Amino acid sequence: MNYLQEELYSSLKTNPKIFEFIEKNSLDGIWYSDLENPENEWMDDRFWEILGYDPQKMPSKSSTWRDIINQDDLKAALTNFNQHIEDPNIPYDQVLRFTHKKGRTVWIRSKGMAIRNEENKAIRMVGSHLEITELKENEEFLHRCNQEANIGFWDMSVENKTIKWSNTTKAIHGVDLDFKPCLETSINFYKEGSSRTKITELVFRALNFGEPFNDELQIVTIQGEYKWVKVIGFPEKIKDNYNRVYGTIQDINDLKKSQIKLKQSEQAFRGNFENAAIGMALFDNDKKWIKINQTFCDILGYTHDELSLLSFEDITHPEDLHTDAAEIEEIIDGARDHYKVDKRYFHKNGHLVNIHFAVSVVRDTDNEVLYFISQIIDITLLKEQEKALKRIISITQDQNDRLKNFAHIVSHNLRSHSGGISALLQLLRDDEPELFENEMIQLLETSSFNLQETINHLSEVVKINLSSNDNLTLIPLSNIINKQIASLTPIAEKNNIKITNNTEENIKVLGISAYVESIILNFITNAIKYSSSERDSFLNINSEKKGPYIIISFTDNGIGIDLDLNKNKLFGMYKTFHDNEDARGIGLFITKNQIETLGGKIEVTSELNKGTTFKVFFKHEKN
Amino acid sequence: MKKINLACIIEDDPTHVYITKRFLNLTGLVESILICSNGKDAFTKLKAIISSGEKLPELILLDLNMPVWDGWQFLDAFKEIPVEDKIDIYILTSSNNEADIERAKNYNIDSNYIVKPITLEKLKDVIFSE
Numbered sequence: 001m002n003y004l005q006e007e008l009y010s011s012l013k014t015n016p017k018i019f020e021f022i023e024k025n026s027l028d029g030i031w032y033s034d035l036e037n038p039e040n041e042w043m044d045d046r047f048w049e050i051l052g053y054d055p056q057k058m059p060s061k062s063s064t065w066r067d068i069i070n071q072d073d074l075k076a077a078l079t080n081f082n083q084h085i086e087d088p089n090i091p092y093d094q095v096l097r098f099t100h101k102k103g104r105t106v107w108i109r110s111k112g113m114a115i116r117n118e119e120n121k122a123i124r125m126v127g128s129h130l131e132i133t134e135l136k137e138n139e140e141f142l143h144r145c146n147q148e149a150n151i152g153f154w155d156m157s158v159e160n161k162t163i164k165w166s167n168t169t170k171a172i173h174g175v176d177l178d179f180k181p182c183l184e185t186s187i188n189f190y191k192e193g194s195s196r197t198k199i200t201e202l203v204f205r206a207l208n209f210g211e212p213f214n215d216e217l218q219i220v221t222i223q224g225e226y227k228w229v230k231v232i233g234f235p236e237k238i239k240d241n242y243n244r245v246y247g248t249i250q251d252i253n254d255l256k257k258s259q260i261k262l263k264q265s266e267q268a269f270r271g272n273f274e275n276a277a278i279g280m281a282l283f284d285n286d287k288k289w290i291k292i293n294q295t296f297c298d299i300l301g302y303t304h305d306e307l308s309l310l311s312f313e314d315i316t317h318p319e320d321l322h323t324d325a326a327e328i329e330e331i332i333d334g335a336r337d338h339y340k341v342d343k344r345y346f347h348k349n350g351h352l353v354n355i356h357f358a359v360s361v362v363r364d365t366d367n368e369v370l371y372f373i374s375q376i377i378d379i380t381l382l383k384e385q386e387k388a389l390k391r392i393i394s395i396t397q398d399q400n401d402r403l404k405n406f407a408h409i410v411s412h413n414l415r416s417h418s419g420g421i422s423a424l425l426q427l428l429r430d431d432e433p434e435l436f437e438n439e440m441i442q443l444l445e446t447s448s449f450n451l452q453e454t455i456n457h458l459s460e461v462v463k464i465n466l467s468s469n470d471n472l473t474l475i476p477l478s479n480i481i482n483k484q485i486a487s488l489t490p491i492a493e494k495n496n497i498k499i500t501n502n503t504e505e506n507i508k509v510l511g512i513s514a515y516v517e518s519i520i521l522n523f524i525t526n527a528i529k530y531s532s533s534e535r536d537s538f539l540n541i542n543s544e545k546k547g548p549y550i551i552i553s554f555t556d557n558g559i560g561i562d563l564d565l566n567k568n569k570l571f572g573m574y575k576t577f578h579d580n581e582d583a584r585g586i587g588l589f590i591t592k593n594q595i596e597t598l599g600g601k602i603e604v605t606s607e608l609n610k611g612t613t614f615k616v617f618f619k620h621e622k623n
Numbered sequence: 624m625k626k627i628n629l630a631c632i633i634e635d636d637p638t639h640v641y642i643t644k645r646f647l648n649l650t651g652l653v654e655s656i657l658i659c660s661n662g663k664d665a666f667t668k669l670k671a672i673i674s675s676g677e678k679l680p681e682l683i684l685l686d687l688n689m690p691v692w693d694g695w696q697f698l699d700a701f702k703e704i705p706v707e708d709k710i711d712i713y714i715l716t717s718s719n720n721e722a723d724i725e726r727a728k729n730y731n732i733d734s735n736y737i738v739k740p741i742t743l744e745k746l747k748d749v750i751f752s753e
Contacts, residue, residue, distance in 0.1 A: 408720065412688075412717055412718050412720070413717070415717040415738075415739065416636065416639070416688075416717030416739055417638075419639075419717060419739045419740030420636065420638035420639055420642060420739075420740060422740060423642040423740040423741070423742075424638065424641075424642060427642065427645055
């Protein structure tokens with residue numbers, strides 16, 4: 001024994017001051033109980049001071065602390081006490097919770113030693129208290145934090161071939177609390193591929209080179225669910241070798257997933273931004289560029305570097321610079337999130353570029369503006385086309401008006417004069433009938449008659465084009481066709497032509513009944529006029545519904561039309577292509593005009609000396 | 624059948640004046656004819672008849688398109704004069720314009736709308752309908 005130790009031991013026996021010093025400064029309480037009379041127990045002042053009680057008022061009885069000790073801890077302590085009494089090799093060592101006088105919990109580490117008599121019977125027990133409240137609270141706090149953060153512990157020892165998992169670690173892996181992890185299989189929880197390769201390498205390097213690790217990997221839980229975890233490992237050197245690695249595992253699945261999503265959407269946005277077919281730029285609250293894409297630069301003819309040095313003031317027409325000031329203000333105030341406006345920008349070459357400018361905002365979590373996303377489209381061509389189109393429409397309108405007016409005046413004035421001529425001729429015939437034996441006067445009369453007829457046609461044409469198509473009504477076709485056939489029966493019989501109406505009985509078309517009648521009359525008359533005298537003639541009238549149209553076809557086996565020669569003048573005014581004596585060439589022109597006024601169209605197929613089919617397309621419902 | 628003492632032709636075109644005059648005579652029902660070369664001329668002459676207390680024409684055939692005052696101007700001015708006698712006004716025009724026929728409705732004479740050239744039959748109908 002060292003002489004100093006020997007000296008201290010003997011001093012302790014003789015000098016109580018040394019004992020008191022040790023008692024006061026190194027311990028938080030001493031107790032000494034009489035195991036033969038267990039209710040008797042002496043506690044020192046410190047014992048009570050730690051628990052907030054006045055030592056002078058506390059009797060030396062074990063009953064004094066029985067009410068302020070945690071009852072579970074007391075049970076565990078009694079068990080430990082009994083073990084220690086039985087077997088001195090089992091130490092008495094307990095962590096006990098006491099309730100402080102003020103109510104808070106005081107954590108005490110209590111150690112004790114039984115003092116035995118000659119018969120080895122425990123008759124006394126001496127013990128010490130050490131307050132560990134702060135330590136315990138920190139531990140508790142750490143535990144709570146780990147639980148909240150989903151952090152579990154693990155500890156693997158190569159030497160003992162063991163691996164330990166904390167409850168949270170088990171929960172992360174989706175296994176029950178009584179699950180026993182094993183060194184070889186625990187690595188199989190890592191997802192096959194990069195995650196498993198990586199963890200194998202990390203553990204290998206930790207064990208061989210003492211490198212700690214910290215990585216984000218994917219595991220597959222026992223339920224087969226993929227989960228992102230953050231694994232931290234620390235190797236520990238035991239006798240020259242790194243045989244132990246311990247660390248934490250944290251469930252970061254939600255975080256990682258949203259990170260991945262964010263990354264993907266960032267990537268998508270970047271891809272969109274850089275390769276957009278429209279010009280895009282990000283700018284901040286002060287209208288300073290953050291980012292400009294290539295298309296934006298191309299629209300204005302600048303390189304990216306050149307444009308970056310310019311401001312909105314430089315590229316915007318001064319009159320358009322502040323046209324969206326109110327909108328920007330409203331976005332900053334949070335009243336709106338986007339707007340669109342047309343602006344004029346200057347091209348690098350100096351000419352103006354018409355821009356359609358759309359702006360939306362990106363805000364932070366406090367709803368403050370982070371930046372603006374702007375998109376621009378070059379609408380110069382569109383604007384120019386629009387202008388040109390407006391000009392053409394206005395010119396066309398003008399010309400159309402003039403044409404109408406002209407046609408009107410022509411038909412009006414000509415009517416007056418030709419009416420006069422024919423009336424005068426009529427009077428002249430009454431006054432001087434012998435004059436009409438003169439061929440010139442006869443020809444004059446014929447000319448006058450033809451002139452009048454021409455004017456009648458002309459005014460009819462004018463009238464068609466002046467009609468508005470607002471007053472179209474549904475007109476039953478079959479009846480009208482039958483009526484027209486009936487009225488033409490005598491001429492049809494004379495010309496030996498059989499007319500058949502095969503149209504559906506209930507079809508109705510949109511039209512004006514006078515027009516529809518005139519159209520049908522014209523086609524039937526045509527078929528009669530141009531029937532072939534070489535064969536039994538026919539005209540079949542059929543109907544067919546197709547899309548927005550009802551198609552009425554007039555098929556005859558008449559003399560036909562040489563469409564190669566006459567296609568262009570078939571529907572022209574005063575174009576005749578037959579030498580039939582009645583052919584005046586106005587009929588098809590008027591008919592075509594009438595059909596078009598009703599929103600329809602006309603098609604023709606024909607073969608010389610075989611026959612002709614006219615297809616008339618009528619609308620059958622509005623719009 | 625009723626005889627017409629005085630008919631009035633308001634027309635600027637001498638051809639139509641001649642034709643209408645001839646046809647009126649051919650009916651054999653018209654005693655005398657007053658010819659005015661335009662709306663203003665007609666208004667002046669009719670006003671003079673009124674102020675001298677003579678008889679107004681029973682039938683007026685009115686052209687629309689005329690210099691100085693056209694037919695509408697005549698109608699507007701004439702309807703302002705209070706007239707006790709019944710006067711039938713017929714619009715005799717070469718215009719078959721829908722707008723003109725519509726406009727005639729405002730003067731309640733849209734049924735008295737004759738498109739030129741006038742025929743003897745038409746003229747007889749007009750006179751017999753009285």
